[in-house]
Amino acid sequence: MQFKVKENLSVIQEEIAPYKPNIIAVTKYFDEVAIEEAYQAGMRDFAESRAIEAIEKIGRLPEDVRKNSTFHFIGHLQSNKVKKVVEHFDLIHSIDTLRIAGLVSEASKAVGKVQRVLLQLNNAGEIQKSGFSKEELFEVFSEIIKLDGVKVEGLMCMTPLGADENVLRTLFEEVRETRDALEKQFNCNMKELSMGMSQDYKIAAQTGATMLRIGRKLFG
Numbered sequence: 001m002q003f004k005v006k007e008n009l010s011v012i013q014e015e016i017a018p019y020k021p022n023i024i025a026v027t028k029y030f031d032e033v034a035i036e037e038a039y040q041a042g043m044r045d046f047a048e049s050r051a052i053e054a055i056e057k058i059g060r061l062p063e064d065v066r067k068n069s070t071f072h073f074i075g076h077l078q079s080n081k082v083k084k085v086v087e088h089f090d091l092i093h094s095i096d097t098l099r100i101a102g103l104v105s106e107a108s109k110a111v112g113k114v115q116r117v118l119l120q121l122n123n124a125g126e127i128q129k130s131g132f133s134k135e136e137l138f139e140v141f142s143e144i145i146k147l148d149g150v151k152v153e154g155l156m157c158m159t160p161l162g163a164d165e166n167v168l169r170t171l172f173e174e175v176r177e178t179r180d181a182l183e184k185q186f187n188c189n190m191k192e193l194s195m196g197m198s199q200d201y202k203i204a205a206q207t208g209a210t211m212l213r214i215g216r217k218l219f220g
Contacts, residue, residue, distance in 0.1 A: 198214050
């Protein structure tokens, strides 16, 4: 199957100009052929949400694609998958509890690595989605940033499906403001805001996203 990644990427970049967040190709519904095509189109960041399937898929990629790409884990991280995810992914977007952060730290230290992570903020309060509330995040943040095996680089959020533009804009702005408040209170630097997917990436770019997670708009 042929994809039009290069053309779609160009359209997305035009739509979000003058903003230039990093566009991450979400490949969980696509095989290694799609990843290779995206790689040939100039993409170097790929995101997956199902650990075992993703690791097998990454293993089938040509060596140059594996070596020169950054792999992002964006799904809910189960405790029994922590070790494998730490071994195979460069950045975990979905740290959603202090316990998971601690497990990631231990797994990272065991392989001599400092794992780059983002903390998932569920500021929409959706019960079906993981993530910290704002209050929880401020309560545990000092403990997370003390963990030796992790480096907190920013926040991630997922917005409700079907939310209108005003709601989306408010939620994205709140994530950015939360990041800024954490930096100020805890004297740290977190440059990344992973927000925006195929349905809302334009608003996310306008409100400060540094990473957009896009699947069907790239490969569709």
